[in-house]
Amino acid sequence: MRALDKRCLPMLIVLLGGQLVAWATRPMPVPDAALPVSKVPVRAAGWSGQDLGPYDDLTMKMLAPDAYLNREYVSNDGLRVHLAAIYGHRKTTFHSPGFCLLGGGWNITSKSRLAFRAGAGDAIPVNRFILNREGHEAVVLYYYIEDHRATTSWVKHQAYLAWDRVRRGRAAGALVRLTVPVTASPEQATQRGLGLLKALHPSLVSVVGA
Numbered sequence: 001m002r003a004l005d006k007r008c009l010p011m012l013i014v015l016l017g018g019q020l021v022a023w024a025t026r027p028m029p030v031p032d033a034a035l036p037v038s039k040v041p042v043r044a045a046g047w048s049g050q051d052l053g054p055y056d057d058l059t060m061k062m063l064a065p066d067a068y069l070n071r072e073y074v075s076n077d078g079l080r081v082h083l084a085a086i087y088g089h090r091k092t093t094f095h096s097p098g099f100c101l102l103g104g105g106w107n108i109t110s111k112s113r114l115a116f117r118a119g120a121g122d123a124i125p126v127n128r129f130i131l132n133r134e135g136h137e138a139v140v141l142y143y144y145i146e147d148h149r150a151t152t153s154w155v156k157h158q159a160y161l162a163w164d165r166v167r168r169g170r171a172a173g174a175l176v177r178l179t180v181p182v183t184a185s186p187e188q189a190t191q192r193g194l195g196l197l198k199a200l201h202p203s204l205v206s207v208v209g210a
Helices: 004-022 059-063 098-103 154-166 186-209
Strands: 045-050 067-075 080-088 107-117 123-133 135-146 149-152 173-181
Touching: 004 098, 067 186, 080 186, 098 123, 098 135, 107 186, 123 149, 123 186, 135 186, 149 154, 154 173, 173 186
Parallel strands: none
Antiparallel strands: 045 067, 067 080, 080 173, 107 123, 123 135, 135 149, 135 173
């Protein structure tokens, strides 16, 4: 039998690569047990939270999350912020918040990337949007988490999920978004938001690491 023609190797590599990508990105079954979002504390670092109930029907249908948090936190001095944490295993569950913010009438006036530390671990990267709508300003801080990793990139997040599907046969991640109204300056709002995220991040990660 003749050896495989070297000219066939590129085609074989492409075919095998395509099969691997299709397998890694195939729909995954819903986890047997509900993701334990109750691990995320209602009280943390001088903030008190209250769950706001389910999202609207359209959002739930489009995202099809496995679990979620829709929670308002109030600081000791009365500042109200909104935490959205969307957990799931499907590619379609995750998106960039910029799309829905624009759809809600907000203008994004500034985009940047920051980082914070939660304990002695690595710095956690976070995206920051400064928004304006009819004279009102807000700061949005968001990032993605998956298997104790954090990233500001939707593309990297999807790659991490695909890798876990290959490596472990299952995957789960989350989009974390915190919205903080600007009462004095965007920088002050940012620091207030980062303070809450520092307190909540370990528990937010533990939901998918369970």
